[in-house]
Amino acid sequence: MALYSSLLLIALCSISECVQRQYHFINEEKNWTEAQRYCREKYTDLATVDNMNDTIELMKSVNDVRDQYVWIGLQKMRVYNWHWSSGDPLLFLNWMSGQPPSSNECTVMINGQWIIEACSNTRVFICYNMSGGLVFVSQLMNWRAAQSYCRQNHTDLVSVRNQNENQQLEQFINDRSLSGSPVWIGLFRDTWQWSDQSNSSFRYWADTFRDFTGCAAIQPNTQGRWADYSNFHQFPFVCHEDKLIVIQQNLSWSEALRYCRQNHVDLVSVQSVEMQYEVMNVVKLASTEAVWLGLHNYCSMNMWLWLSGDMVCYQNWAPGNSSTPENCKLENRKGAVQSEGDQTWISLPESHRLNFICTNY
Incomplete structure (x- = not known):
C-alpha cells in the first residue's frame, strides 16, 4: 500500500502544468499606445511574456502573420532595474565593495562576489537546468550570446537567490580552477518595463536589437524574438488576459471559494x-497580510490537497505550517499565501477573513 501511494504521488506530481495567461492576436494595425488602450479595454493589457513557454504560446496565436512585426507590452522607461535572466525574483545581492558604480549592464562573479561589466565583454559562463544542475561552459561569449546558448541547450544563465546558493556557485567555479576569473551569471539591468507593471525580467531580443527606441515588437521570422521600434509605427499586436485575479474583499475561505x-x-x-511567481506578481495588490489559496487540509487522510484534488507536490510552506493540526476536524484549516516578505504559504482557520485569488483558467 505504501509503495502504491508513493507511485501515485510521483505520477500525480509529474503531470501538473501551469498556464498563466491567454494570448489574443489582434490583426489591426495600431501604434503602440493605441494598441495598449485597446488591450486594456477588451482584455487585461498588451502581452507580457514571462518565459520561453509563454513565447511558444504567444507565437501560436500569431501563427498566420509571422512575416510582419507585432507589438507586445514592453516599453523603454528612464529608471534602471536589476533582473535575473531566468525570471527568478531578485531576493539577494552580493556586490563587491564599490559596485555597481558604472553604466554597464551585465554581471560576472569573481571569488564569490559580483562585479558589473560591459555586456559586450567575452567571458566563460554558467548555465543551469530545471533539475537544479549547474553547467560550466568554457566558450568565451558576450553576455547575450551566453544567455542564448543557455536557453537553447539548457534552461538559462544561472540565478543566485540566497547566500547558500552563492556559496555553492563559488565552490562550483573554484572546482574548475577558475578562482579569480570572471564568469557570467544571469544578472542584468535595463530600463524596460511591461505595460501591466509586471516584474517579469524575461527578455528575448533579436541579434539586431539596438536599445535605442521606446517599444518592443516581435520581429518577423525569428521564432518570436523581439526588436525595438518607436511607438508611432503601425503594427498588429497581442493582448493577454490574466489567469489570476486578486479580489480585494475580506471573506472566509468558503465564501471566497463560492x-x-x-x-x-x-x-x-x-x-x-x-x-508561485505569477502569484507573487499579483498578491502585492492585496490589502490583507495573507491571501486565500485553493488549498485545504483533508483531515481524514492527514494531508493537504488543492481544490482540483491534486496533492501538494510543489512546496512553499512557511516553517511549521505544513503539518496537520491535532484538532483539524474542529478547526478546518485552509492555506493562504503571505502578501509580503518571502510570500510563503501559511495555515489558517477557514473563518479568517482575507482577500483571495481567483483563477480564470
Missing part, C-alpha cells in the same frame, strides 16, 4: 514554481 466559482473559475492552485 465567489470565485460564481464569478470566475476557482480559487487558485499553485502547483509549480512558475505559478
